[in-house]
Amino acid sequence: MRRQSVLGGGAGWWWRGGGAVAWWGAVVLAHLVTPGRAGLLETNPGLAYNFYQTSCPSAEATVKSITWQMVAANPALAGRLLRLHFHDCFVQGCDASILLDTPASQNEKSAPPNGSVGGYEVIDAIKTKLEATCPGVVSCADIVALAARDAVSYQFQASLWQVETGRRDGSSSLASNAGALPSFSAGFAGLLASFAAQGLNVTDLVALSGAHTIGKASCSSVTPRLYAGNATSVDPLLDSTLAAVLINKCPNNASSSSATVDLDGNTPLKFDGVYYTNLINKRGLLASDAALMQNAAAAAIVNDLTNPIKFYAAFAMSMKKMGRVNVLTAKNGKGKIRAQCRAP
Known part of the structure; x- marks a missing residue:
């Protein structure tokens, strides 16, 4: 089968079809998502694999489908969505606080360290679809974590890591808290x-x-x-x-x-x-x-x-370890499921 480049031009490394992706996908899956490598469950703060299997069975497939479609159209989104998850987790934990638009001009996303972050439109599209399918079930924090994995994994057409889900969303977002992010000039x-x-x-x-x-x-x-x-x-x-x-x-x-x-x-x-x-x-x-x-x-x-x-x-x-930082879950009785990711 003739391989087709998703990006075209000089970006021919990124193959959708053919042996390159199939080989990498098999290697990645063999090394990363086998049961023996699930890992870290002994310190689980209330998260689980396939958390939405019963409450919203299509949740993870929906996140992947929309993310892959949007990354195919704009490959730069992979880096932006990965940083979105990182920058969210380092400020108040993985609670989707970086998505909040309030308070105006004083929220996390307005802080200088978050200028390189993006992909908010991807999260919005996913949340809109999931609210229509499973209203009030899937948290914005889990969408951010899943979209980061899927955006990076599009290159391989196979998941690079498993994502534990079950996070709940926070209700506050302050630019002043962004000082927790490591500085680009740090030693x-x-x-x-x-x-x-x-x-x-x-x-x-x-x-x-x-x-x-x-x-x-x-x-x-x-x-x-x-x-x-x-x-x-x-x-x-x-x-x-x-x-x-x-x-x-x-x-x-x-x-x-x-x-x-x-x-x-x-x-x-x-x-x-x-x-x-x-x-x-x-x-x-x-x-x-x-x-x-x-x-x-x-x-x-x-x-x-x-x-x-x-x-x-x-x-x-x-990434799995970072995804557990100060999470809000049903187990610790904190957080909520926001109906809109930009509003508390």
Whole structure:
């Protein structure tokens, strides 16, 4: 069968049909979603696999169908939806608070760290469909978690990890709480502290940083590594060839613009282990990326995760662990099912 590229043009790595996807899908499933790798259930805070099997049997299929359709039309959504889940969980836990539009201009999504987040329209489309099918049943927080997995998994046409569901939604959202998010300029100690505050360790830090294998960053998050005042002064931890490219794309006044650059300039839309090879070669885009190579334990993990299968496995386990951060569930008697994801 002739393989058809979803993206066309120079993006021919992303095959919908043919042996490439079939092979990767089989490998990923064999390594990540077998019962022996379900994992972490002994500390379950009230979540479960197939939580909606009885109450809304079509829930997960609906999320996947809509997500895949929208990612096929706009591949950049994969990175945005992945970051949406990450940025939600690091602020007040995985409670969909990042989706709330109130209070006006003071909510989480208006906070500067969330400028790179997107995909809200995907969540809205899914929620509208599910409310028509199973009103008042599926939480926005679970939709965010499932859509992040499905957006990334579209590349493989197979799920990269299992998602526990049963989260409930929070009712408050404040931009001031976004300080819990790790900074793009943070050093290793600061990054580790941010992750430790969420119950995540150095392995989780390195594995979840692999999300930077897709998506974009604003020039304002890059220019501190390129300039000192009005003069060019490149961070010595940044490859000089990459720095020259970035200087061309992000001039010194870019901090006030909406210009963006790919987090991974080699395979910007492909979820792979190239991010870690970039780190080894001083080609991590952000200061927080370069920081991972400044700690011996983290650097050893970076080297290990250049193997894509090891990366997928580590990423899967850390995503499941992150997906449990401060969740609201029926078991702890907290949260609600919001009828609209943008309103409390």
